[in-house]
Amino acid sequence: MTVFAGQGDARRSMALLWRTADPPQVRPGPRPALSVDLIVTAGISVADAEGMAALSMRAVGERLGRTAMALYTYVPSKSELVDLMYDHALAELPTDYDLAAGWRAAVTAWAEDVWEFYLRHPWMLQVSPARPVLGPNEYVMLETVLRALRGTGLPAGVLRRVVGALTHFVRGAAQTIAETRRAPAETGMSDEEWWYARSALLQEVAPDFADRFPVMTWMDGEGAYRSEDETVPYLEQEARETFAAGLAVFLDGIETAMSRNGAGRTSGRP
Amino acid sequence: MTVFAGQGDARRSMALLWRTADPPQVRPGPRPALSVDLIVTAGISVADAEGMAALSMRAVGERLGRTAMALYTYVPSKSELVDLMYDHALAELPTDYDLAAGWRAAVTAWAEDVWEFYLRHPWMLQVSPARPVLGPNEYVMLETVLRALRGTGLPAGVLRRVVGALTHFVRGAAQTIAETRRAPAETGMSDEEWWYARSALLQEVAPDFADRFPVMTWMDGEGAYRSEDETVPYLEQEARETFAAGLAVFLDGIETAMSRNGAGRTSGRP
DNA sequence: CAAGTTAGTTTATGTCGTAAGGAGTTGCAA
């Protein structure tokens, strides 16, 4: 897993991403029954439905009524396919946010949309962000937040880091919940059942828990781990609250940076 | 990849994690030449050196002069081994932070240690945080931050979410850089070379970049993407700055939450 | 129709996790 972009021919890879292929001339040989787009869409369907682990060339081919090897006519390798899927999926993100209500509302809406998006496509979180794919839609997504965040008036250097940090947070938060969604189906255990069984085992295995972890025990006693809405799965509810609260904290921090910046400092810590 | 904990026998799994196995009685059969600890340590060596993708039962066995199947005497499956590796590695994190200098200094030090830790063990970031492993060292790590963050005086419910969000951020930030470290070796390309080649291709493939992404272009023009310290690899430098700045912003946000909380509100948005 | 190009299949290679069965060791009861 976590494959790096551009292992093969970087030029071909970028051309595929940005769809700058030459027009479909008339060529000898059998008419192509597939296309890059068809394969990428099929790949996304497989990954959405069965998870990244189930994304195999065979599975994608099968979904299109072909063998695995048929795909290699259109796509150089599996890792390129994943890159293409990654960028293609990003296209479904909204790109316009109303800036009239202020940057904070826009950024919050953006973060929530991205979060929901990741929950719809959990496999996205398993594509390594180390060396970015550099596809068009990744840039569109970046440009979208940047437009909203420019309303903060922060200097370019600070802005760059803030965007990065915000992205990390959203990604990290989504990751915690993303696979949780599939877990109940795969393990045949609801979150509650799982948690209940686990905490029973915990007591069995660490009877001195309260002594070893006093602060955690205190938090537990304060009811910090009880959720209010019983209709939403436990772990999902918890993750949702953590996301909302964390985002608010982060945006508060941006406001602090703004006032510090407005007070004459150019950047950096106090 | 990204395997869920406790697929097999949850009780055995927890017993292995918390090392509550019965004492080594005298038993018939050949004396065991291996042990769970030996295997876990070997697994961590393999993963550290070659990455999670190269972590195979065969590879771990080989490092111990055994076959892959020999491991199954000690460890029920690969996914259990990964869980054990995960918790075992966490043991090397510091657990004591000086709280005299205030919660902020302690939390910053903690976050930096965790970040460095993840860079030392990038494979940790590929273990799904969805359904936590629930090993002893994971709890120790949590208790450690909690001890520092309790200095904020925030109520338990808020604290829980803040800790979660902070963890997400550190994880996300580490993830961006973690595999970047291996990338140059694997692709035979330094960060600069890679970036240079890529940006040339970008211009080739999207000559209208400035029109399509004006805010990004503005940021680039402001020199936001130029690093000061030339001795550190480009992408690593960038990630490091993003981490430090993002952490500061988040902690600023916590201070805001504190003052809001101290002013009489119990929780929630303004 | 012949030649050349392309789409897609079949087959094969070398990986992986792990099930099944067997070989060799050891402690203990008879």
Place this chain on the structure above:
DNA sequence: TTGCAACTCCTTACGACATAAACTAACTTG
């Protein structure tokens, strides 16, 4: 001392995976 049960570790085997290589069949152009 002998036999047996419990144990470690190995060999072999299976079905999955990505993908290389060789092939078949469809199509355009001459």
